[in-house]
Every structure is written in structure tokens, then in C-alpha cells.
Amino acid sequence: MRFYRVEQPNGPRFARATGDDVLELLDAAPWSGGRPTGEHCSLSTAQLLTPVTPSKIVCVGRNYRAHAKELGNEVPAEPLLFLKPPSALLPPGAAIRLPPESQRVEHEGEIGVVIGTRLHNVDAQEAVRSVFGITAVNDVTARDIQKREVQFTRAKSFDTFCPVGPCVATGLALEQLSVRCSVNGQLRQHGNVEQMVFGIGALLSFISRIMTLEPGDLISTGTPEGVGPLLQGDKVEVEVVGVGVLTNGVR
Numbered sequence: 515m516r517f518y519r520v521e522q523p524n525g526p527r528f529a530r531a532t533g534d535d536v537l538e539l540l541d542a543a544p545w546s547g548g549r550p551t552g553e554h555c556s557l558s559t560a561q562l563l564t565p566v567t568p569s570k571i572v573c574v575g576r577n578y579r580a581h582a583k584e585l586g587n588e589v590p591a592e593p594l595l596f597l598k599p600p601s602a603l604l605p606p607g608a609a610i611r612l613p614p615e616s617q618r619v620e621h622e623g624e625i626g627v628v629i630g631t632r633l634h635n636v637d638a639q640e641a642v643r644s645v646f647g648i649t650a651v652n653d654v655t656a657r658d659i660q661k662r663e664v665q666f667t668r669a670k671s672f673d674t675f676c677p678v679g680p681c682v683a684t685g686l687a688l689e690q691l692s693v694r695c696s697v698n699g700q701l702r703q704h705g706n707v708e709q710m711v712f713g714i715g716a717l718l719s720f721i722s723r724i725m726t727l728e729p730g731d732l733i734s735t736g737t738p739e740g741v742g743p744l745l746q747g748d749k750v751e752v753e754v755v756g757v758g759v760l761t762n763g764v765r
């Protein structure tokens with residue numbers, strides 16, 4: 515099943531795909547028990563919004579060996595966590611803004627995990643059972659700022675630095691997920707969960723021992739090697755098989 519969020523005359527609504535081009539509107543977020551209202555709209559003409567409205571976005575750094583190496587870092591002994599603020603969220607199709615403070619903004623295509631039930635202090639098996647679905651994330655990063663500051667906060671948090679979507683897909687096999695990132699049609703990154711240093715269950719369990727994860731929270735699981743610059747006019751695409759392609763321009 516694929517879940518979207520769309521702009522409607524009476525405001526943003528969650529929806530689920532019931533056909534190639536048919537969305538059925540829901541009365542609440544699907545992870546909060548949202549039920550079909552009987553109203554429909556067309557996927558191809560709908561204005562897509564971010565398919566999640568998380569209370570927090572938890573990201574994982576250096577979770578692929580080859581990516582840690584390309585930036586000159588060691589693989590951490592424990593997951594390296596940081597946060598992006600919900601104000602950085604960007605819908606599919608909207609433009610990433612290059613901030614004047616940075617001369618080097620880069621894409622990081624990632625597999626996003628959406629939490630289904632509240633998680634606190636759980637083991638990996640229970641954590642995996644609490645996953646609602648999967649989405650695609652671009653963890654856009656001002657690399658020059660990240661390199662000269664200890665905290666990642668500023669480098670990772672500019673408005674528009676967290677494109678997510680186009681949908682949240684349920685029922686995908688978590689052990690078979692893969693992600694690709696292209697810029698202007700040229701493949702820059704590809705990776706899969708088998709290459710992760712810490713798998714999804716281990717990550718969620720680790721995070722749940724620090725902070726309670728709420729339904730709808732978003733975990734971005736780290737990026738494979740091949741990160742590179744985004745320039746004015748670029749088109750960047752992050753694809754997670756089963757989720758679709760998250761496309762954003764750059765300006």
C-alpha cells in the first residue's frame with residue numbers, strides 16, 4: 515500500500531493509492547488510524563506534500579563503510595545520530611534552496627523509516643514490528659559548514675534541506691531495501707540495507723533507548739558513497755524501490 519499527503523481545498527489530507535491514478539482521502543494519518551472518507555482525487559494532478567509530518571527527524575551518520583571512507587572518517591562503534599528539524603521538510607517537486615552561507619551543498623540519498631507505534635526502550639525485533647512504512651529522503655547537507663563545525667545542526671538544518679516522499683510504502687521487505695540517487699539523470703549513489711553498518715532494527719532499538727519515537731516520526735538511515743555537489747538548476751532524484759522517485763530541483 516502507498517500513502518500520500520495532498521493539498522486539498524480544505525487543507526492538507528492524507529490519502530492512500532487505490533489505483534494507478536486514484537487516491538482515496540483519509541480522515542487522519544494512516545499510522546494514527548486514519549480511515550477512508552469516501553472522497554477521491556487524482557494522483558497525477560494532486561499537489562503532493564511531504565507524506566509525513568514527524569515530531570522529529572532522526573538521522574544516522576556514517577552508516578555505510580564506503581561513505582564514511584570517502585569523507586575520511588572511521589565507521590563509528592555505535593550509531594552516530596543527529597537531528598534535522600521538521601522545518602527543513604520539503605515536498606516532492608519543490609526546490610531545494612542553496613543558502614548563501616554555503617559554497618558546497620551536497621545530496622545524500624537515503625532510505626527513510628516511518629514509525630507506526632510509540633517506541634521506548636525496545637529490542638531490535640520489537641522495533642522492526644513497529645515500522646509503519648518506508649519512504650525516500652534526501653539528507654541535503656552544507657558540506658563546507660559540516661566540515662568546519664563540530665555540531666551538524668547548522669549544516670543539516672537549512673529550510674528545504676529535507677526532501678521526503680513521494681509516498682510512504684507499506685509491506686516492503688525491510689531486508690531487501692535499496693536506494694539510488696541521480697543528478698540530472700546521472701547515477702551518483704546506490705546502496706542497500708545489507709551494506710549498512712547498523713541495520714534498521716538495531717538503529718531503531720538504539721534510538722528508542724535515548725528518545726521515545728512517536729507514530730509518524732522519521733528515521734533517515736544514512737547514505738551510501740557517492741555524495742556530491744548540487745548546483746543551481748540541477749534536478750536530483752532519490753529512488754527507493756517500492757516507494758518511487760523523489761524529485762526536487764535546486765535554486
Ligand code: ZN
Nearest residue numbers: 622653736737
Ligand atoms: Zn545523511
